[in-house]
Amino acid sequence: xxxMAQMSMVMNLDKCIGCHTCSxxxxxxxxxxxxxxxxxxNNVETRPGIGYPRRYEDQEKWGGGWVRxxxxxxxxxxxxxxxxxxxxxxxxKLPEIHDYYEPWTYEYDMLLNAPxxxxxxxxxxKSLLTGEDMKISWSANWDDNxxxxxxxxxxxxxxxxxxxxxxxxxxxxxxxxxxxxxxxCLNPSCVASCPSGAMYKRVEDGIVLVDQxxxxxxxxxxxxxxxxxxxxxxxxxxxxxxxxxxxxLEVGLPTVCSETxxxxxxxxxxxxxxxxxxxxxxxVEDEHALLDAQRxxxxxxxxxxxxxxxxxxxxxxxxxxxxxRSPIHKLINEYKVALPLHPEYRTMPMVWxxxxxxxxxxxxxxxxxxxxxxxxxxxxxxKLRIPLEYLAGLFTAGDTRPVEASLRKLAAMRSYMRGIxxxxxxxxxxxxxxxxxxxxxxxxxRLLAIAKYEERYVIPAAHTEQAQELDELACSLDYDGGPGMxxxxxxxxxxxxxxxxxxxxxxxxxxxQTADRPSTSGRVNLLNWDGNGxxxxxxxxxxxxE
Amino acid sequence: MTTWDILLWVAMPYAAFAVFxxxxxxxxRYDKFGWTTRSSQTYESRLLRWGSPMFHLGILMxxxxxxxxxxxxxxxxxxxxxxxxxxxxxxxALGTAAAVLTLAGLAILIYRRRTVGPVFLATTxxxxxxxxxxxxxxxxxxIATVMYQLLGPGYEYxxxxxxxxxxxxxxxxxxELMVDVPxxxxxxxxxxxxxxxxxxxTRLVHVWSAPIGYLFRPYIVYRSRDDARRPGSRPARPGWxxxxxxxxxxxTKL
Ligand code: HEM
Ligand code: SF4
Ligand code: SF4
Numbered sequence: 001x002x003x004m005a006q007m008s009m010v011m012n013l014d015k016c017i018g019c020h021t022c023s024x025x026x027x028x029x030x031x032x033x034x035x036x037x038x039x040x041x042n043n044v045e046t047r048p049g050i051g052y053p054r055r056y057e058d059q060e061k062w063g064g065g066w067v068r069x070x071x072x073x074x075x076x077x078x079x080x081x082x083x084x085x086x087x088x089x090x091x092x093k094l095p096e097i098h099d100y101y102e103p104w105t106y107e108y109d110m111l112l113n114a115p116x117x118x119x120x121x122x123x124x125x126k127s128l129l130t131g132e133d134m135k136i137s138w139s140a141n142w143d144d145n146x147x148x149x150x151x152x153x154x155x156x157x158x159x160x161x162x163x164x165x166x167x168x169x170x171x172x173x174x175x176x177x178x179x180x181x182x183x184x185c186l187n188p189s190c191v192a193s194c195p196s197g198a199m200y201k202r203v204e205d206g207i208v209l210v211d212q213x214x215x216x217x218x219x220x221x222x223x224x225x226x227x228x229x230x231x232x233x234x235x236x237x238x239x240x241x242x243x244x245x246x247x248x249l250e251v252g253l254p255t256v257c258s259e260t261x262x263x264x265x266x267x268x269x270x271x272x273x274x275x276x277x278x279x280x281x282x283x284v285e286d287e288h289a290l291l292d293a294q295r296x297x298x299x300x301x302x303x304x305x306x307x308x309x310x311x312x313x314x315x316x317x318x319x320x321x322x323x324x325r326s327p328i329h330k331l332i333n334e335y336k337v338a339l340p341l342h343p344e345y346r347t348m349p350m351v352w353x354x355x356x357x358x359x360x361x362x363x364x365x366x367x368x369x370x371x372x373x374x375x376x377x378x379x380x381x382x383k384l385r386i387p388l389e390y391l392a393g394l395f396t397a398g399d400t401r402p403v404e405a406s407l408r409k410l411a412a413m414r415s416y417m418r419g420i421x422x423x424x425x426x427x428x429x430x431x432x433x434x435x436x437x438x439x440x441x442x443x444x445x446r447l448l449a450i451a452k453y454e455e456r457y458v459i460p461a462a463h464t465e466q467a468q469e470l471d472e473l474a475c476s477l478d479y480d481g482g483p484g485m486x487x488x489x490x491x492x493x494x495x496x497x498x499x500x501x502x503x504x505x506x507x508x509x510x511x512x513q514t515a516d517r518p519s520t521s522g523r524v525n526l527l528n529w530d531g532n533g534x535x536x537x538x539x540x541x542x543x544x545x546e
Numbered sequence: 547m548t549t550w551d552i553l554l555w556v557a558m559p560y561a562a563f564a565v566f567x568x569x570x571x572x573x574x575r576y577d578k579f580g581w582t583t584r585s586s587q588t589y590e591s592r593l594l595r596w597g598s599p600m601f602h603l604g605i606l607m608x609x610x611x612x613x614x615x616x617x618x619x620x621x622x623x624x625x626x627x628x629x630x631x632x633x634x635x636x637x638x639a640l641g642t643a644a645a646v647l648t649l650a651g652l653a654i655l656i657y658r659r660r661t662v663g664p665v666f667l668a669t670t671x672x673x674x675x676x677x678x679x680x681x682x683x684x685x686x687x688x689i690a691t692v693m694y695q696l697l698g699p700g701y702e703y704x705x706x707x708x709x710x711x712x713x714x715x716x717x718x719x720x721x722e723l724m725v726d727v728p729x730x731x732x733x734x735x736x737x738x739x740x741x742x743x744x745x746x747x748t749r750l751v752h753v754w755s756a757p758i759g760y761l762f763r764p765y766i767v768y769r770s771r772d773d774a775r776r777p778g779s780r781p782a783r784p785g786w787x788x789x790x791x792x793x794x795x796x797x798t799k800l
Contacts, residue, residue: 195757217582237584
């Protein structure tokens with residue numbers, strides 16, 4: 001047994017209102033730079049829909065992830081090492097910018113500087129690739145809320161796997177949002193695809209990163225990732241991806257997307273797993289068995305043998321403690337309501353989802369029935385085959401049983417809690433029907449509905465004895481120039497040295513958590529801004545005479 | 547022998563080589579972040595799919611050919627039974643194929659650079675200079691081959707250019723060997739020297755990163771958080787640019 005710790009996330013889809021706050025704050029923090037305009041480390045897709053980039057789930061086309069060979073071994077879907085090197089001069093599976101969208105801005109200057117005239121000036125859209133006028137015809141969430149879906153929805157790879165008859169009927173019955181970040185997989189195919197070995201999985205917390213100094217721009221990781229969560233910075237010629245906000249996690253803060261999530265639906269915590277069993281679990285033959293295989297890789301942090309092995313593996317005491325309090329472990333292994341996204345890609349993804357029950361409730365309520373009655377709900381879940389099949393296409397490689405089990409638990413929780421609220425007492429039969437106890441239903445309710453910040457995010461900080469080594473320790477302005485100073489090196493915008501990932505340091509972050517004034521003055525950085533007051537620089541200076 | 551001969555056939559190659567070596571060391575230390583192919587495939591893939599593999603396959607054949615033709619003394623080849631005639635046939639056939647691939651590939655790549663808007667705007671001044679010099683080296687090399695080997699009586703560079711190059715490598719330069727070499731070969735050699743001097747400052751540095759190690763490493767790479775802060779890693783400098791629209795006027799002027 002080789003115990004390793006993995007920082008992971010669970011999202012409760014029932015609560016996502018599709019506001020895109022997570023995407024926007026993530027963008028402000030990480031990808032508001034030239035070359036990554038089209039890059040969304042966090043994006044929110046309306047499903048059914050074709051996702052971002054377009055149809056990324058169609059692995060026949062993009063060749064992401066792993067496949068199992070006849071001999072039972074795993075192989076990169078788009079070919080092994082030799083094939084990768086042979087196709088390195090032009091990657092046949094690389095999405096083009098138009099599979100994402102052509103980034104643009106508006107000619108805002110026109111609004112201020114246009115000469116007085118008869119017509120109101122307009123800010124025309126300008127391509128950020130050519131600077132020319134462009135017609136905006138696609139973006140990262142063009143089919144938001146099923147907008148225009150009549151035309152595009154049939155392209156959804158999941159729907160295409162279901163029967164055609166289903167597709168049209170589907171549109172009337174079901175819609176939900178799917179926020180996506182990098183999965184920080186246990187068996188990352190992006191890392192395996194990188195010819196220069198610049199991508200790696202961090203031993204301490206399992207975060208998957210790109211070493212910007214070692215990346216040589218072979219762009220194989222982009223096609224290797226089945227979730228299309230490695231992006232190519234077209235200005236620097238290097239790959240970039242979601243970092244799980246590691247500079248924040250290292251000081252005990254949740255990721256920006258979690259911190260700002262309006263629905264408070266994201267959970268962050270550690271999972272202990274057995275690294276020796278990953279390869280075996282990822283290569284089980286039956287795709288439907290992958291979910292249980294992955295669950296079996298996770299270790300019970302309360303088991304003394306596991307704790308002992310974790311200590312021997314050098315995992316610090318407070319990390320073991322955090323793993324025991326982890327909401328992730330509860331949702332995945334205890335309540336078994338969370339499911340992985342596309343386990344059939346065999347990368348062992350580590351961002352899991354609690355499937356949405358609310359659309360089922362909506363259907364019941366709109367037909368005039370009681371949307372909180374256990375029996376009605378159970379019956380509806382079983383009857384509404386279409387959403388069930390669709391969700392199974394996303395979360396369980398098409399097996400509807402685990403999805404149904406998860407939805408039934410959510411339904412049971414709903415009606416059990418209603419009973420309590422109406423003073424009808426605790427109906428253990430409801431809990432029985434889904435193989436749980438009333439107490440555990442109540443606990444699950446607490447975690448899913450009212451959990452506080454500290455319960456949703458159980459993040460042990462990196463160790464103070466290692467603090468000297470933390471990336472962000474240097475004084476925040478300890479490098480030439482500073483953010484926004486601009487200027488490219490002599491070989492174009494890719495040259496020169498990088499900026500630190502976050503202009504932040506350990507003490508400033510600690511300070512900010514305890515002070516009641518903004519601890520950073522002069523600059524606004526969403527990586528550390530906590531909404532305390534308005535830092536100078538948030539708004540432009542007032543002009544004289546105002 | 548004139549001063550010019552010394553300058554051209556001794557001083558220049560050594561100077562170019564010195565710039566080549568020191569330049570690479572400097573670039574690697576100062577600018578690891580800029581050490582990349584700067585792939586433009588995200589912008590355009592249809593032309594690249596043909597141009598890039600053709601060019602690269604060709605140029606790698608050309609390089610292999612030069613290694614055999616210049617670095618290996620002909621006597622060694624005679625010894626393993628490759629006589630003058632065989633060598634000439636092989637070199638001419640393979641060389642022509644390589645030249646056609648390389649030049650056609652390069653033509654596609656340059657056409658693409660010039661006509662595809664985003665690719666053109668992502669082309670730096672260094673890129674343009676590199677294309678001019680690289681193109682010149684390839685062009686004069688091809689002209690020399692066509693003029694003297696295909697159409698002419700055949701020129702035995704293995705008696706002059708080859709030994710001259712090897713004399714430089716062992717630090718006993720023999721510039722006199724180059725004096726009577728046909729002019730097209732001379733220009734080819736001079737252009738190549740310029741290319742080597744430019745090399746470390748262009749995207750051509752990607753050649754040294756050819757990822758052969760990929761064949762031998764385990765698929766999944768693990769690294770400790772602390773590895774990134776190995777001693778010697780330097781504090782960072784800015785590379786952060788605000789988002790701006792490129793100037794479309796640049797599309798129309800070269
Ligand atoms: C030895 C192995 C080599 C590998 C693996 C390699 C790989 C690559 C890759 C991946 C690109 C980017 C293509 C794209 O997506 O835009 C590229 C571009 C380029 N390479 Fe190489 N290369 C190698 C050798 C060479 C050599 C020997 C030369 C010339 C002396 C060369 C000259 C170029 C040029 C000029 C470009 C720019 C093409 C363009 O976009 O216009 N490469 N190379
Ligand atoms: S989801 Fe993240 S870790 Fe998994 S393959 Fe893609 S980029 Fe790599
Ligand atoms: S911020 Fe939260 S609620 Fe809003 S879209 Fe993102 S995940 Fe959904």
